[in-house]
Amino acid sequence: YAVPSYCLGNIGPSVTTTATLESRLSHIGFGTLPQTFRDCVIITRQLGVRYLWIDALCILQDDHGD
Numbered sequence: 001y002a003v004p005s006y007c008l009g010n011i012g013p014s015v016t017t018t019a020t021l022e023s024r025l026s027h028i029g030f031g032t033l034p035q036t037f038r039d040c041v042i043i044t045r046q047l048g049v050r051y052l053w054i055d056a057l058c059i060l061q062d063d064h065g066d
Contacts, residue, residue, distance in 0.1 A: 001049070001051045001052070001053050002040070002043075002044045002047065002049045002051070002052050002053070003052075003053045004036075004040045004052075004054065006036050006040075006054075013032075014032070014033055014034050014037065014056060014057070015056045015057070015061040016056070016057050016058070016059070016060055016061060017060060017061050017062040017063075018060055018062055018063060019062075021060065024057065028057065037054055037056075037057070040052060040054060
């Protein structure tokens with residue numbers, strides 16, 4: 001796993017919530033990601049790492065139990 005450190009800042013609709021979970025499980029469009037996340041994907045692929053964990057995408061942001 002690669003786990004980037006980044007400033008959450010203003011990433012808008014790029015977080016996963018209970019409302020967006022179903023669509024996120026089927027597909028996350030590369031072009032819809034903020035530039036920071038796209039850079040993380042590119043670098044992770046270049047390093048040959050198979051998995052990338054981005055908290056804003058992998059943790060439900062509106063579920064305090066997640």
